[in-house]
Amino acid sequence: MTADRLRALHVPGTPILLPNAWDADTAMLVEAAGFPVVATSSGAMAASLGYADGDSTPAREVFAATARIVRAVSVPVTVDAEGGYGLSSVDLAHGLLEAGAVGCNLEDTDHVRGGLRGVEAQAERIAALRAAAGDALVLNARIDVFLGARDQAAVLDEAVTRARAYLAAGADCVYPILLRSAEVLAAFTDAVRPAAVNAAYLPDGPDFTALATLGVARISLGVGLWRRSRSVIEEMLAELAAGKRPY
Numbered sequence: 001m002t003a004d005r006l007r008a009l010h011v012p013g014t015p016i017l018l019p020n021a022w023d024a025d026t027a028m029l030v031e032a033a034g035f036p037v038v039a040t041s042s043g044a045m046a047a048s049l050g051y052a053d054g055d056s057t058p059a060r061e062v063f064a065a066t067a068r069i070v071r072a073v074s075v076p077v078t079v080d081a082e083g084g085y086g087l088s089s090v091d092l093a094h095g096l097l098e099a100g101a102v103g104c105n106l107e108d109t110d111h112v113r114g115g116l117r118g119v120e121a122q123a124e125r126i127a128a129l130r131a132a133a134g135d136a137l138v139l140n141a142r143i144d145v146f147l148g149a150r151d152q153a154a155v156l157d158e159a160v161t162r163a164r165a166y167l168a169a170g171a172d173c174v175y176p177i178l179l180r181s182a183e184v185l186a187a188f189t190d191a192v193r194p195a196a197v198n199a200a201y202l203p204d205g206p207d208f209t210a211l212a213t214l215g216v217a218r219i220s221l222g223v224g225l226w227r228r229s230r231s232v233i234e235e236m237l238a239e240l241a242a243g244k245r246p247y
Contacts, residue, residue: 002076006076006138007138018218019221019225020040022045039220040069042082044226047226056111058085062081063098063099064099077102078138079104082105083109084125092106096137106125106129107142123169129170139173147178152180153183156184164191164192173198174192174195176188179205182214185199
C-alpha cells in the first residue's frame with residue numbers, strides 16, 4: 001500500500017481514527033473492524049517484545065515486528081518509530097521501507113541526553129528522513145513540549161515554532177502529544193493551518209467529536225487499547241491465582 005493512500009486520509013476536521021496495534025494479531029483485529037490504516041504503538045510494541053518504551057528496543061526487532069504486521073494486513077501500516085532508535089535518518093528510512101511501512105512517527109525527545117532536541121537539529125533529522133524516503137513515507141513529527149507541562153498554554157508558542165519548523169523540513173503531519181486542553185489545541189491547530197495535526201485521544205481530554213471540531217486530521221489512541229487489554233488479563237490471572245474460574 002502506498003503512502004499516498006495514507007496521506008490522503010489526513011483531512012482536517014474529518015480525522016482518521018487510529019486504534020494503535022502492537023503485533024500481527026491486533027493489527028488484523030484493527031483491519032477486521034473496518035479501520036483503513038494500522039498504526040503501531042511504540043510503548044505496546046516494546047512491551048510485547050520485552051523492552052521498555054523510549055528507544056530501548058533494538059531497531060532490528062522493531063523492523064521485524066513491523067514486517068510481520070505488514071504481511072498480516074492489506075491496509076497501510078504506519079510505525080511509531082519513537083526517537084529513531086539511534087539510527088541515522090537514512091538507515092531509519094531504509095529499515096521502515098524494507099519492512100513495508102508507509103508512514104512513521106518521529107519524536108523530538110532525546111533519549112540519550114534527556115530533554116528535547118533543539119528545533120533546528122530535529123528539523124534537520126526530519127529533512128534527512130524526507131530526503132531518504134522521498135514520498136514513500138508519511139512523516140508524523142511528534143512534538144513533546146506538552147509532556148509534563150503543568151501549564152499547557154505556557155508552552156504553546158514553543159510547540160508552534162517546532163511544528164512550523166518540522167513542516168517546513170518535510171513533515172506531513174505534526175503531533176503535539178498529550179495536549180489535553182481544548183483551547184490550547186484549537187490555538188495550535190489554527191496556528192499551523194492548513195497542516196494536518198495529530199491529536200491523542202485522552203479520557204480527560206476532548207472526545208472524538210470535539211477533536212474533529214477543533215480541526216485535527218488524525219486521532220491516535222496510543223497505548224490505550226494495550227493498557228485496557230492488559231488490565232483485563234491481569235484481572236483474569238488474579239482470579240485464576242485465587243482458584244476461581246477466569247471465564
